[in-house]
Amino acid sequence: MLKKYQQEHEARYTPRLVMEEASRCLLCLDAPCSSSCPAGTDPAKFIRSVRFKNVKGAAETVRINNLLGAICARVCPTERYCQAGCSRSGIDKPIEIGRIQRYITDFEADLDMDILEAKEGNGKKVAVIGSGPAGLTAAGELALLGYEVTIYEKEAKAGGYLRYGIPEYRLPNEVVDKEIERIVKLGVDIVLNTKVGEDVTLEELKKEYAAVVLAVGYSKGKMLPMFEGNRKVVLAVDFLKKVKDRKGNVKVPNNVLVIGGGDVAMDVVTTLKMLGAEQVTDVVYETFAEFKASKKELEGAQKEGVSIIDGYVPVSTARGGIVKFKHRYINSELKIKADLIVLAVGQVADLEKLPVELEKGEVKASGNHMGANVFFAGDIGHGEKTVVYGVKLGKEVAKAVDAYLGGK
Ligand SMILES: Cc1cc2nc3c(=O)[nH]c(=O)nc-3n(C[C@H](O)[C@H](O)[C@H](O)COP(=O)(O)OP(=O)(O)OC[C@H]3O[C@@H](n4cnc5c(N)ncnc54)[C@H](O)[C@@H]3O)c2cc1C
Ligand code: SF4
Structure with a gap:
């Protein structure tokens, strides 16, 4: 279980697979992928380099444009940015730009490449x-x-x-x-x-x-007034910080309630499952149609066996870790008892x-x-x-x- 938390999930492309993926690229002239990267990482240019077997050149393109290129390769919601407008979607599916970028930046790290150099100091x-x-x-x-x-x-x-x-x-x-x-x-x-x-x-x-x-x-994590002072309640970012700080060496109870439905909530529920919590229930304000979390994160949580209940708002709490919820649209109430309650309702x-x-x-x-x-x-x-x-x-x-x- 702990190993699952500690190991990077997405597998690294092999040289053959990265070449296959880059070969699907249509080498668009006014590439929509490049114009939709907020950081200007220029996927069209680095994919072209990979395609012509110039991974070093690709690494230079990523690094010059994005000082956090290896991080963005792993965590960027590419479906919202570069992959959203990828021309290849019209044929089958978008190019896996994040994974190609990951291959390139791993290559840069493996070779300990030093691409950038600061200008001479200006004294300011x-x-x-x-x-x-x-x-x-x-x-x-x-x-x-x-x-x-x-x-x-x-x-x-x-x-x-x-x-x-x-x-x-x-x-x-x-x-x-x-x-x-x-x-x-x-x-x-x-x-x-x-x-x-x-x-x-x-x-x-x-x-x-x-x-x-x-x-x-x-x-800082956001607190909801009804949970203030409740000893069973922790804020999502505090929980994730503790787990990451201790490399996953954190004991979690068996029955955990998570409130919230964004990407942070998905990180919490997936982490809890990986750390061994048996029953993780996530109650979400939005309905599935309005869901905020990225599809990938939601699918990851569902794969781990998290129960997700949509469309409910917390209305009151009672002793012993009990939270009462009301549905936003239908006449329905829900009572959940948990050993730990994690609030993932935003940051301030x-x-x-x-x-x-x-x-x-x-x-x-x-x-x-x-x-x-x-x-x-x-x-x-x-x-x-x-x-x-x-x-x-x-x-x-x-x-x-x-x-x-x-x-x-
Ligand atoms: C759990 C979680 C998962 C996320 N997952 C993703 C993801 O997969 N993909 C994605 O794109 N985004 C994700 N995000 C959002 C992303 O992490 C943030 O948008 C991003 O980190 C914001 O960057 P920032 O530099 O503004 O602030 P932060 O990353 O919050 O950094 C601010 C820094 O300022 C420091 N600081 C604060 N006050 C002071 C002070 N008074 N003096 C000195 N230092 C101070 C803090 O300690 C912190 O180090 C996630 C966020 C969270 C919480
Ligand atoms: S939009 Fe898609 S197909 Fe076109 S250059 Fe970018 S990655 Fe290649």
Whole structure:
């Protein structure tokens, strides 16, 4: 069971299989896959390289365009982006772009390729707050432009939800470590265990650095008032963090209730099954027709034997881990008793002691400039709350900072 959690699920392509998949590509001229990658990773170009047996060239294309290429290859919801418009769908099925990208970035890692090189230093210092995908990308892109970049991270290790959220079987921490190592090699300094707002203030950073990029993400799980103080309740992101931190060495009870139906909930239910929970019941607000989780994640959970009940909202709780639900459309009630209740109903920003105003969960500013020398990127910005979108916003904020500080 534990091994199942610790081992990456999706098998790596063999050289023969990757070539077969790349050979299905139609080599489109105005390739829809490339125009629909938020990070501009350019699948059409790297698939063409693979097809002509130039995997090194393919690795260069991925890495130059996407500093987190090996991570995106594993966790990107490709069905929403590059694969959504793939011309090959008109014939049979879209090209498996994520898996080809995975093959290429594994090749890059196996050969320890060093593709990127920072420009000579320009003497200007930038601080980045938060080391999730947006902060890491912003820092790496700025280092490439010659800035002296320091990331401040409140946790003991860098990576944000890459390290502490997405489970090991989808994204091994070894891959996260390798991507961060590459960014550090560009000259980025990461100061860990340092919470901005507590250990150092934003005002201090604004004075010390020519510019500051806020990329603090949505680092806290959302609580529902009726569950407040209930000892049987844990928040999904806290549960996933504990499991990933301990490489799956966590005991779970047999009967677990999960509330929520997004990708985070799917990660929780699948993880619980892998750790040995016998009965995992997921009660979801949306009906199956409105489901938020990606098809792949939902199928993964169903394959593990999770019971999913759609269309119900929690209305009250009683002692002994009992939760009562009501259906949203039909006259039906449901009572479930569990040893553990995991709430997966969303994440919020933790802006305590940071002078930042949010409107509907996003920084109240147009573009990515908050005013003075402070910029922002990632989940707290305006976007789609995915890793690849974090990479896109990280790239954009690096350009904005460079323009502000007199770059091209
Ligand atoms: C369980 C889970 C699974 C997911 N799965 C996927 C997936 O498969 N595919 C996908 O595309 N997206 C997925 N996502 C979403 C994706 O992880 C996020 O959209 C992405 O991580 C956001 O990046 P970010 O850089 O804005 O923030 P984060 O990754 O949240 O990083 C923010 C960082 O800032 C740090 N921080 C916060 N406050 C401070 C402070 N005051 N001082 C210093 N540091 C601070 C945090 O510790 C954290 O390291 C998932 C999210 C979760 C929770
Ligand atoms: S859209 Fe599909 S078929 Fe066309 S270049 Fe991209 S991967 Fe190949």
